[in-house]
Amino acid sequence: MASSTRSEAQHRSDAQNHSAGLSSPAQLDSAAIDALTAGEPAWLRDIRHGAFGRFEAIGQPTDRTEGWRRLELAHANVTPVLPEPSQFEVSVSNADRKKGVVAMPIADALASHEPLVREALLHARSGRTVGKYSALAEAVWQHGAFIHVPEGVELSEPIFATVRAGTYPRFIAVIGKNARAAIAESHHESGRFVSGLSDIIVGENAHLTYAHIQQCGPQTVVFSHQHARIAGGAKLVTLNFGAGASLAKSDVEVELLGRGAESDMLGLVFARGGQQFDYHTLQGHRATDTRSDLLFKSALDGHAHSVYTGVIVIEKGAQRSDAYQANRNLLLAEGARADTEPKLEIEADDVRCTHGATVGPIDADQLFYLASRGMDREIASRLIVEGFFQDVLDKVGDERLTRPLQKTFAPHLEQES
Amino acid sequence: MADTILEIKDLHVKIGDNEIIRGIDLSIERGTVHALMGPNGSGKSTLSLVLMGHPKYAVTHGDIIYQGRSILEMPPNERSLAGIFLAFQYPSAVPGVSVGNFMRNTLMARHKGDAPLTPAKFKSLLDNAAAKLHIDPKVLGRYVNDGFSGGEKKRLEMLQMLVLQPTLAVLDETDSGLDIDALRIIAQGIEAQRSPEHAILLITHYQRILNYVKPDKVHVLVKGRIVKEGGPELAHELERTGYDPIIKELATV
Ligand SMILES: Nc1ncnc2c1ncn2[C@@H]1O[C@H](COP(=O)(O)OP(=O)(O)OP(=O)(O)O)[C@@H](O)[C@H]1O
Numbered sequence: 001m002a003s004s005t006r007s008e009a010q011h012r013s014d015a016q017n018h019s020a021g022l023s024s025p026a027q028l029d030s031a032a033i034d035a036l037t038a039g040e041p042a043w044l045r046d047i048r049h050g051a052f053g054r055f056e057a058i059g060q061p062t063d064r065t066e067g068w069r070r071l072e073l074a075h076a077n078v079t080p081v082l083p084e085p086s087q088f089e090v091s092v093s094n095a096d097r098k099k100g101v102v103a104m105p106i107a108d109a110l111a112s113h114e115p116l117v118r119e120a121l122l123h124a125r126s127g128r129t130v131g132k133y134s135a136l137a138e139a140v141w142q143h144g145a146f147i148h149v150p151e152g153v154e155l156s157e158p159i160f161a162t163v164r165a166g167t168y169p170r171f172i173a174v175i176g177k178n179a180r181a182a183i184a185e186s187h188h189e190s191g192r193f194v195s196g197l198s199d200i201i202v203g204e205n206a207h208l209t210y211a212h213i214q215q216c217g218p219q220t221v222v223f224s225h226q227h228a229r230i231a232g233g234a235k236l237v238t239l240n241f242g243a244g245a246s247l248a249k250s251d252v253e254v255e256l257l258g259r260g261a262e263s264d265m266l267g268l269v270f271a272r273g274g275q276q277f278d279y280h281t282l283q284g285h286r287a288t289d290t291r292s293d294l295l296f297k298s299a300l301d302g303h304a305h306s307v308y309t310g311v312i313v314i315e316k317g318a319q320r321s322d323a324y325q326a327n328r329n330l331l332l333a334e335g336a337r338a339d340t341e342p343k344l345e346i347e348a349d350d351v352r353c354t355h356g357a358t359v360g361p362i363d364a365d366q367l368f369y370l371a372s373r374g375m376d377r378e379i380a381s382r383l384i385v386e387g388f389f390q391d392v393l394d395k396v397g398d399e400r401l402t403r404p405l406q407k408t409f410a411p412h413l414e415q416e417s
Numbered sequence: 418m419a420d421t422i423l424e425i426k427d428l429h430v431k432i433g434d435n436e437i438i439r440g441i442d443l444s445i446e447r448g449t450v451h452a453l454m455g456p457n458g459s460g461k462s463t464l465s466l467v468l469m470g471h472p473k474y475a476v477t478h479g480d481i482i483y484q485g486r487s488i489l490e491m492p493p494n495e496r497s498l499a500g501i502f503l504a505f506q507y508p509s510a511v512p513g514v515s516v517g518n519f520m521r522n523t524l525m526a527r528h529k530g531d532a533p534l535t536p537a538k539f540k541s542l543l544d545n546a547a548a549k550l551h552i553d554p555k556v557l558g559r560y561v562n563d564g565f566s567g568g569e570k571k572r573l574e575m576l577q578m579l580v581l582q583p584t585l586a587v588l589d590e591t592d593s594g595l596d597i598d599a600l601r602i603i604a605q606g607i608e609a610q611r612s613p614e615h616a617i618l619l620i621t622h623y624q625r626i627l628n629y630v631k632p633d634k635v636h637v638l639v640k641g642r643i644v645k646e647g648g649p650e651l652a653h654e655l656e657r658t659g660y661d662p663i664i665k666e667l668a669t670v
């Protein structure tokens with residue numbers, strides 16, 4: 001594994017570029033995993049083999065498979081590929097490193113902080129839903145970031161994990177009790193196939209803002225599984241930003257495990273051409289007095305298609321849970337389409353649970369109002385789309401993570417077809 | 418010689434199968450203020466939206482000549498660039514777009530290719546207009562009409578007018594729903610817009626505003642037709658009598 005260090009900016013260090021040169025096995029099987037993971041600790045290889053078994057046990061999805069029916073698989077090759085060389089970097093400020101923050105490639109963390117990594121990987125799995133591609137990612141990951149923010153530490157700068165190439169990215173963030181952090185995981189891969197797995201563990205009374213940013217290449221099929229475990233009194237704010245890929249299918253699971261745990265779950269999708277986005281979210285209320293607030297918005301141009309399925313689970317003991325879920329879709333072209341479906345599984349009786357979904361074109365009066373001020377259709381719709389997304393970005397509440405995103409969706413608008 | 422800015426000729430307008438404007442003739446000259454009054458539902462807002470080019474309304478007959486050329490085929494954004502402005506009776510909210518950002522885009526739309534508007538110049542332009550209308554600068558950071566009170570919306574319409582300096586301003590009930598002080602401020606805004614270069618069509622229900630902004634002419638619209646015209650004294654008369662005498666008079670014709 002080659003490694004190079006370069007400094008991104010003066011206040012940054014530990015910006016590492018990793019590329020893994022693999023001796024490629026011929027096909028994805030148990031022997032391939034042995035070959036890929038030679039030299040890793042036994043506990044990790046056990047996890048990988050277990051996951052690979054789950055991957056093999058689940059059949060290849062077709063457009064008749066539950067959870068896949070609304071997608072057009074004819075336009076996307078979802079057959080997994082062998083791991084390809086990766087390129088990624090993790091950056092953390094010197095000041096934060098001095099406070100004991102660990103933010104580095106997992107491979108490095110395995111060498112220097114094995115007990116921490118082991119605990120995180122074992123702990124992260126419980127409660128996580130099994131999916132074919134996330135199981136595969138868990139089995140064969142070759143690169144990714146490990147982040148550990150110790151108890152009570154407040155990050156002064158966000159941590160950025162940026163992936164530019166590779167097939168099975170892995171991401172693990174552990175936020176200690178009473179710690180405060182902001183982390184962005186961004187993806188810019190452009191190969192044919194990517195399946196990533198992200199685990200997030202937020203300790204008691206901690207606060208984490210986490211952005212998962214997907215700006216992969218236009219030909220790339222991207223799977224992402226994110227699973228977060230939130231302890232009592234802690235708060236997680238997540239943003240899923242989706243703009244790239246030909247087909248992107250994401251599972252975003254948040255489990256509120258301790259009393260008073262909270263999560264704001266935000267999503268922002270800008271799709272055009274023939275892009276397909278599928279988001280499945282879980283708001284898992286597993287303790288009393290927990291609160292979740294979800295807002296997923298997509299703007300769809302061309303003949304893009306978005307599918308949203310949002311599950312709210314409130315367990316029997318999770319009294320006084322408060323769950324909110326909203327999915328809003330703005331159709332910018334006649335050919336664009338959005339499917340949205342809430343699912344509620346509520347076993348407690350003293351709860352508040354609200355959900356709502358909308359699908360519709362830009363409001364004609366709104367468009368006319370902007371036109372009456374001299375703006376042409378392109379400028380007017382761009383402004384309306386920016387405005388449509390603004391409340392999502394506002395709710396993230398951390399401009400350091402969202403400012404770079406604002407520019408990325410603005411110039412993409414297509415002419416009305 | 419009167420320099421006619423707007424000439425509406427035998428205009429008929431339908432929405433669906435419903436004819437709402439049923440033959441309007443109206444000329445507005447540069448430097449003048451015309452008041453348009455009339456009962457609820459008589460078609461005042463329809464006329465204003467048709468002037469601006471709302472796609473929902475179909476002009477089935479007649480013409481609208483603005484500065485010498487028909488604008489029926491002109492899209493709304495071009496009408497705006499050509500100097501027509503409508504202060505909406507019910508302006509739309511644009512959530513997520515700040516007033517500042519919105520105004521920057523309206524100005525950029527009309528300065529395409531010109532030297533770019535510097536941030537400093539933009540700011541002073543906006544701040545000046547806001548000061549004239551007693552608008553708290555904080556409002557410029559809020560989202561356009563999103564959660565605005567009725568009066569705040571009217572002020573924002575006026576702010577846009579003062580910044581854009583349109584040749585023809587159509588103000589659709591900009592004086593409605595205002596408290597006494599706000600009414601005076603809005604009236605000052607209209608007076609500031611009044612100039613030998615500009616023309617104003619003031620749609621109103623109240624003679625009150627006309628105490629501040631003296632119109633050159635008053636037109637009364639009933640059921641899609643202008644049924645009476647006169648000077649400022651007509652507004653006073655209507656204030657006293659209401660529309661009933663006019664409507665009765667029409668019925669007997
Ligand atoms: N989109 C529409 N669909 C159906 N009818 C409409 C529509 N817009 C206007 N109308 C009808 O056209 C008529 C004129 O409406 P308009 O809004 O122009 O009246 P107005 O004179 O501005 O009234 P007001 O003083 O109450 O503002 C009304 O009967 C109204 O119901």
Ligand SMILES: [Mg+2]
Pocket residue numbers: 461462463506589590
């Ligand atoms: Mg009206």
